[in-house]
Amino acid sequence: MSSRDDTDDLRRPFRHTGSWYKMGSRQSSVMDSSVQSLREGSVSVLFCVLIVALGPIQFGFTFSIFGSLSNVGAMVGALTSGQLSEFMGRKGSLMIAAIPNILGWLAISFANDSSFLFMGRLLEGFGVGIISYVVPVYIAEIAPQNMRGGLGSVNQLSITIGIMLVYLLGLFVNWETLAVLGALPCIILIPGLFFIPESPRWLAKMGMTEEFETSLQVLRGFDMDIVVEANEIKRSVASTSKRVTVRLADLKRKRYWFPLMVGIGLLMLQQLSGINGVLFYSSIIFQSAGISSSNVATFGLGAIQVIATGIATWLVDRSGRRLLLIISSSSMTVSLILVAVAFYLKGNVPEDSHLYSDLGIISVVGLVTMVIGFSLGLGPIPWVIMSEILPINIKGLAGSVATLANWLCSFLITMTANLLLTWSSGGTFTVYAVVSAFTVAFAAIWVPETKGRTLEEIQSSFR
Template sequence: MSFRDENEEGRDLKKPFLHTGSWYRMGSRQSSLMASTKAIRDNSVSVFACVLIVALGPIQFGFTGGYTSPTQSAIIKDLGLSVSEFSLFGSLSNVGAMVGAIASGQIAEYIGRKGSLMIASIPNIIGWLMISFANDSSFLYMGRLLEGFGVGIISYTVPVYIAEISPQNLRGGLVSVNQLSVTIGIMLAYLLGLFVEWRILAVLGIVPCTILIPGLFFIPESPRWLAKMGMTEEFEASLQVLRGFDTDISTEVNEIKRAIASTSRRTTIRFAELRQKRYWLPLMIGNGLLILQQLSGINGVLFYTSTIFKSAGVSSSDFATFGVGAIQVLATLVTLWLADKSGRRVLLIVSSSGMVLSLLVVAVSFYIKDVISNDSSLYGTLSIVALAGVVAMVVSFSFGMGAMPWIMMSEILPINIKGLAGSVATLANWFFSWLVTLTANMLLDWSSGGTFTIYMVVCALTVAFVTIWVPETKGKTLEEIQWFFR
């Protein structure tokens, strides 16, 4: 039975929502290309272009997360909300993301990675417009849910798409662009929030997805997804443009075909089969990392950075918040370079260990501030120490715990359960993100020192989890990683 025959059933049932297009397929069959396509002849240039386009999705993701920090006081005042009502507003993006996560894997499997991003863009745009025109909490909440739904799909699809199109020697750095884009989105929300009021800021939130939609028509679909669907011609054309028209792709084509042929066409497996090491181990690692990422408290810190700095006694809290966002972007840029040099496992251990130390500093600072006078000279010093600790936490998170769990999820999940397993992992991530976001303000009101102590304990558990269970995937093809778990 041929490769095409083996996947004919999948091809009949699942088709790409956005076709791959002909602008590059014609060029891949010609020995002489037009001058306008000369740039994409160079190896990997097309991969970089694709990553830059889909990175608009995570920028939207980050803008959603960062929006609540500079707008909290103004929204509460204009719409007459209580702190708990605003906390609900902030957390509703995570509720919407949970719904999006449930659907993300199956949507990406049935209509392709590009089609999934197209579908995710529409509710994001509608949600931001609803927030901008909100006159009461109902429109505010509905808009937040809609944008969260789109973000839930984006958070799964973008790292998977990037991992599936990237050469093995660049995959870690390129998938890290996902987290870099998230931090850029957060920083932009912090920065623009200094100069525009919250309704205008919501309108600006539609820009990334508005650009992403037309951009999707100019990039190829994931070659591994096309291969899985039995679309051999489209699969080879897509891979050719991603690797460069002068590159011999025959070896990689054969590896992908063998990997696809060795997996089942079924979209579901029997529950008993999950006891096999090749399933339970990657599932446990992927889910564990994404859950621990959120329980570290990072979203609680990023969503309410201005509030935390005010409680620490920092006078220019909004500018300090923007500074944190900018530092996070710079730290994540370093991660792009380190991901394929130091390795995923080392970065996870260094990152979570750094978070333990920085959270310890923040917790101790708040504990001491609670027992001394506001007029004490030590009070001002502790404010600076707490600020430095929060910055150190964000930097440590950016070095590994921000990007690496998403990279590992996109690399280690078996292809025949990737849609379902990816949805479950993304759902778990967003559920705990919602839990942390919902409780962060209330925990900080209870005890700032106690809140950061809880986060510190989780990060310590993360160090142990990575040391015991997480393998190194640097330098391996996706197919080699799957054979490792077998």
């Protein structure tokens, strides 16, 4: 795109904006119209978020026996996610990712031997790896700045809803039926994508000016003035499109290495906190704590996680990302230490004593508090921040690396959690507590606050 084209695009008139500047007797009616338009725009954005959030729901439909295989597939999907979303667009890549998801779940459900189970987990994981990057990026690119954190957290909320559903349905149906149900969200996602607009920022980056304007107008409301926001996006895209391809040596510059370090670091720490190990083996943990109805207790844990993540969705645009991360990881550290101490002491107490029973209750309370703490910050916010801070000209590559790092750590935790718990329950939670304590320091020292800032403002702050 030439500089002359950029200038012409910035001067291009937008539909439905002229009356915004008229004064006199029509001012109050114009203001009323703008408020109504803002509401319409919010509804439009919310509808888009709810459609793409169907993808993360099926994350929860996983079985502990084959959980690590899904992570392997997700790592492969993560490698392709960034470049695929840059080439095909956010909607196109979600549609492509939904296909192996559906095929994977059907292969699991109708498997005749173990090879179909393994293939199904890999296919399903491949789609998950793409969806886990594209959904938060799409939400961040369509959301107004004052709603971006809350809407971005819907991604994690959908994951927790999926986890809760699989805990609930697992009480009543066999795993073959559960696998078929796991395919439903993506089956609904595919036609739903035809009813939502493409990301305006991706359209602007690809030089599709008319489509960009239409998409932004639909998302903000047809009577809303989009001139300022549209021009800001165009200037940001124009400034990056004039740059040559980023070289490896350029990553030494702070505008690149700092957001990369923050984004990758948070997504790694999210998994290294041990949350997947806790969720995958929650029934075993409850049993070791003396809870007889461990499956019901696990469903209760999933329900608590959904509620806590819903609260985080409401808080993140009010209290800010950084503060919630510090509170979240601090509470996780304390909770994990409590659980570790309880398990250590249980090893030296007779099983028929009251103290043994009390320590079991303490470990469960600590476990539940840990999950609540995770859901309030470390669960949803790393994906939100990753989608906000990565520079637009390396977003595809950097996003793939960050997502790959997340799934690699998830694979390591899933593979080692059972072994660690067999070795020492107290030792396992001590390791997780150390990681959570480091996360407190990481958030306090390096994570920037992005609340209330446009994506373009966030990017310019690193220059």
